[in-house]
Amino acid sequence: MWWQGRPRELVLAPEVIASGAAIPGAMNSPAAVSGQVVVHVIGAVNNPGLVELPAGSRIADAITAVGGAKTAKALGSVNLARVLIDGEQIVVGAQPGAVTGTPIDANGVLNLNSATESDYESLPGVGPVLAARIMAWRMTNGVFRSIDELGEVTGIGPSILEQIRPLVRV
Incomplete structure (x- = not known):
């Protein structure tokens, strides 16, 4: 085969x-x-x-x-x-940095795998530095398989993770 x-x-x-x-x-x-x-x-x-x-x-x-x-x-x-x-x-063949899919759905929930840095910055507790770290994690590891993987990003602790959990999806 x-x-x-x-x-x-x-x-x-x-x-x-x-x-x-x-x-x-x-x-x-x-x-x-x-x-x-x-x-x-x-x-x-x-x-x-x-x-x-x-x-x-x-x-x-x-x-x-x-x-x-x-x-x-x-x-x-x-x-x-x-x-x-x-x-x-x-x-x-997509342009570098191109995003496929819609990062924010009709309910306002952000797709972690198609979001931009500015999309991440819209989340509570996430500023430009943390947004850049999330993007760097994605570039290194590929797509998020679960929301819990956000905890692997330096600077996202249990408190921030619980604040943004209902606002994101994979």
């Missing part, structure tokens, strides 16, 4: 993977339980669509599974080594 094993070589032909947003409840999906992840790869790739890969696969594996990217131009700004999360969408 094509998805068993890791590709040895990445077919480079795209631009950039600007963001990935996890789908709520994806960790309980049949794919996650079976040791597989399903991701949606779109944008500047040769054959965009859904791909199923072994758990622990990387963004580079997902790009290879869709036939590679159309150009290698912007891959230097992307973490091809990041581990995939079941249910996420990989956008190849």
Whole structure:
């Protein structure tokens, strides 16, 4: 089967993977339980669509599974080594810093994975320095899988986390 094993070589032909947003409840999906992840790869790739890969696969594996990217131009700004999360969408070729999805829903709840620094600053107890730390955490670790992961950001203690918990989502 094509998805068993890791590709040895990445077919480079795209631009950039600007963001990935996890789908709520994806960790309980049949794919996650079976040791597989399903991701949606779109944008500047040769054959965009859904791909199923072994758990622990990387963004580079997902790009290879869709036939590679159309150009290698912007891959230097992307973490091809990041581990995939079941249910996420990989956008190849988006402008750096582009946000996919709506950061604030109709109920005023902020999506941690598509928010900007200024969106974070709208939260109680979060100023420019803390907002920058949240963005840095996202750049290093990928998407937030739970609201509790905000506690890993230096400066967000239990008090701030409890204040903002009802105002954010993943």
